[in-house]
Amino acid sequence: MSAVIETKNLTKVYEGGRRGQDVHALKNLTLTVSTGEIFGYLGPNGSGKTTTIKMLLSLMFPTSGSIAILGRKDYGASDVKRKIGYLPEGAYYPEFLKGEEVLRYYGQLYGLHGSTLEKRISEVLDIVGMSRARKRLVRGYSKGMRQRIGLGQALISDPQILVLDEPTTGLDPIARKEIRDILIRLRDEGKTLLISSHELLEVELISNRVGILYEGDLKAMGSITELLTDRDVTLEVRGASPEALQRLTAKGIQSESQPQGVSLLRVPNTMSVYEVLEYCKNEKITLVSVAPRRETLEELFVRVVGAAQNEKKG
Amino acid sequence: MGSFLRSTWTISVFTWREGMRKKTLIGFFILSILTIFGSSVLTAYVAPTSGTSTPSEIESKMIKDICLTTISIFGVLITIFISASVVPNEVENKVIYTVLSKPIRRFQYLLGKFIGVQLTVILNLVLMGILFCIAVYSKEGIFPSLLIWAILLTYCEFLVISAFTFAVSCSATSAVLPTIGGLFIYIIGNLTEYLKDVANRVGESTVLADKIVRETAYWLYMVLPNLQKFSLKNQVLYLSVNDPPKDAQIPQVIAYALACTVVGYIIALWVFRRKEL
Incomplete structure (x- = not known):
C-alpha cells in the first residue's frame, strides 16, 4: 500500500x-x-x-x-x-x-x-x-x-x-x-x-x-x-461474599459488583484462569459465564494518555 | 482561466446572496427607503416660504439634500457593515475552511468576496438612487442626469471605504474592529482637505513643533484617501438636476477611486496570504 x-x-x-x-x-x-x-x-x-x-x-x-x-x-x-x-x-x-x-x-x-x-x-x-x-x-x-x-x-x-x-x-x-x-x-x-x-x-x-x-x-x-494486545478473561459469578472478593482483589483480580448478586471478575492474562476457577469452587461461588475480553480502544487511550500525563508530572 | 473566473464568480454570487439576507443590512436599507420616501411628504410641511427662492425650489432643494444625506449615511453604513463582516463571519462559522480546502487560492477567495460585497453595495445604492431620482423627477419633471453622476461618485467613495475596511477585516477575528476601522476611514477621509489647510497655515515656520505638524499633516494628506473628491453635493443642490457636472474631473476621480481600491485590495491580500486560519 x-x-x-x-x-x-x-x-x-x-x-x-x-x-x-x-x-x-x-x-x-x-x-x-x-x-x-x-x-x-x-x-x-x-x-x-x-x-x-x-x-x-x-x-x-x-x-x-x-x-x-x-x-x-x-x-x-x-x-x-x-x-x-x-x-x-x-x-x-x-x-x-x-x-x-x-x-x-x-x-x-x-x-x-x-x-x-x-x-x-x-x-x-x-x-x-x-x-x-x-x-x-x-x-x-x-x-x-x-x-x-x-x-x-x-x-x-x-x-x-x-x-x-x-x-x-x-x-x-x-x-x-x-x-x-x-x-x-x-x-x-x-x-x-x-x-x-x-x-x-x-x-x-x-x-x-x-x-x-x-x-x-x-x-x-x-x-x-x-x-489492543492487552487481553483478559472475564468471569461472571454469583454468590461471592465481600470477603471473598477482597481476597481476589488482593491477588490482582479486579472485581465489579453488578445487580442481583452478580460480580464480574477480570482475570489478567498473566494469571491462570484455572486457579481462579478452583478458588471459586472452594468458596462455593457459582460460575455464570467465562468470556475472553480484549482491551478496548478507550482503555488503550486512557492508558496511553494517562501514562503521558504521569510522565509530564514527573 | 475559465475555471478560475467561474469559481471566483461563484464565491461572489454566494457572498451577494448571503449579504442581501443580513438583517442589519435590511434594516439600514428599509430606513433609508423610508427617509427618501418621507422626504417628499416632509418638505411640503417644513419648507420655508421666505427669501428669494420660490417654495417649489426650496422644497426641491430640501428633497435633494435629505436624499443625498440619507444615501450617504445609510450607504456608508451598509458598505462598512458588509465589508467588515464577510471574511470574519466565514472564519467564525468555519465556512472558510470548507472553501479554502477546495482548489481555491487565497487571492481568488478574497477577490470573490470583494466582488460579492460590491454587488451588495451596488444593488442597495441603485435601489436608493432610483427612488431618489423618482422623488426629484416627480417634483421637477425633468430627467435628473446630475443625480446619476452624483450617485456614481458616491459609489466610488463607497468602493474606497469598502476596500480599506475589507483590508482591516482580513486581519481581524471579528467584525467589530473592521467596522470601527471603516468608520475611521470614512471620517478621516472626509477631513483630509483640512490636513492640507493645516499644512498650509503652518507655512514656512522654522519652529520645530510647527515643522513636525506641517510635515505630519502633509504626509497624512498624501497617504489617506481623500473622500471629498467624490462629493457633488453642492452642485446637486445649486444647479439644475439635468446640468452636467461642473469642474469635476470625473474620469480622474474614478481612476483615483480605482487606484485606492487596488491599494486596499493589495493590503488585504498581503495580510491574508499567510494568515493562519
Whole structure:
C-alpha cells in the first residue's frame, strides 16, 4: 500500500508574543496514512489534531518539517486539493440554501459545472442518503442531516482522500451508525480516510490504524490489532461474599459488583484462569459465564494518555 | 482561466446572496427607503416660504439634500457593515475552511468576496438612487442626469471605504474592529482637505513643533484617501438636476477611486496570504 499522506518531523509552534510563552502545538510528527485505509487520529482536546489537519489542507503553515500528499510536496497545489474532501467539525452551511444548492456551490468551487455537476450532486445525495431532502432548505435540517450534507460537500469532487474532523459527534446512535456505514463503504471503494474523533468506539469499529496524540506528541500508532494486545478473561459469578472478593482483589483480580448478586471478575492474562476457577469452587461461588475480553480502544487511550500525563508530572 | 473566473464568480454570487439576507443590512436599507420616501411628504410641511427662492425650489432643494444625506449615511453604513463582516463571519462559522480546502487560492477567495460585497453595495445604492431620482423627477419633471453622476461618485467613495475596511477585516477575528476601522476611514477621509489647510497655515515656520505638524499633516494628506473628491453635493443642490457636472474631473476621480481600491485590495491580500486560519 502506498503512502497517501506522509508527514516528517512536522512541527508547529505558536508564538506567544512579547510576553507569552511559545506553544508547541505539534512536535516532530511523523506519520503515514496509506491507500484505502481508515486512519483514526485521536487525542484529548488541544493535543494538535486539528492543527495537523489544517496544515494538511494549507489552512495553516508548518513551522518546520514536511508534508507530502499523494507523493507531492506541493500539497497546496490546486490539482492536489482537487483530490481531497474535508469535513470540518461543526461547520455551518448557509441556511437559505437547499441541500442540493449547498452541493452545487461546493461543486462549482471544484470547477464542476453543467450536467457533470448535476449528475454528481444526485450521486452524492444518494450516497449520504439525502435524496429526499434535496429540495429542502438547510434551515429545516436536523443535526444529522446537516452532517450528511457536510459529508456530501466533502464527497462532491469524488476525492481520493477524505479528512473528517469529528464526523459523528453530537449525532444520535442511528445517525452515527448510518454515517459509520457510509464511511466503511467509502473505504471499501478504495478511498483513504483520516478521521479525527473523540468517539473512540466509532473509531475502533471502523479504523484500520490509529494514532494517539498528546500535547503535540504522537504517543502510539499502529493497527488496532497491534495496539489492543492487552487481553483478559472475564468471569461472571454469583454468590461471592465481600470477603471473598477482597481476597481476589488482593491477588490482582479486579472485581465489579453488578445487580442481583452478580460480580464480574477480570482475570489478567498473566494469571491462570484455572486457579481462579478452583478458588471459586472452594468458596462455593457459582460460575455464570467465562468470556475472553480484549482491551478496548478507550482503555488503550486512557492508558496511553494517562501514562503521558504521569510522565509530564514527573 | 475559465475555471478560475467561474469559481471566483461563484464565491461572489454566494457572498451577494448571503449579504442581501443580513438583517442589519435590511434594516439600514428599509430606513433609508423610508427617509427618501418621507422626504417628499416632509418638505411640503417644513419648507420655508421666505427669501428669494420660490417654495417649489426650496422644497426641491430640501428633497435633494435629505436624499443625498440619507444615501450617504445609510450607504456608508451598509458598505462598512458588509465589508467588515464577510471574511470574519466565514472564519467564525468555519465556512472558510470548507472553501479554502477546495482548489481555491487565497487571492481568488478574497477577490470573490470583494466582488460579492460590491454587488451588495451596488444593488442597495441603485435601489436608493432610483427612488431618489423618482422623488426629484416627480417634483421637477425633468430627467435628473446630475443625480446619476452624483450617485456614481458616491459609489466610488463607497468602493474606497469598502476596500480599506475589507483590508482591516482580513486581519481581524471579528467584525467589530473592521467596522470601527471603516468608520475611521470614512471620517478621516472626509477631513483630509483640512490636513492640507493645516499644512498650509503652518507655512514656512522654522519652529520645530510647527515643522513636525506641517510635515505630519502633509504626509497624512498624501497617504489617506481623500473622500471629498467624490462629493457633488453642492452642485446637486445649486444647479439644475439635468446640468452636467461642473469642474469635476470625473474620469480622474474614478481612476483615483480605482487606484485606492487596488491599494486596499493589495493590503488585504498581503495580510491574508499567510494568515493562519
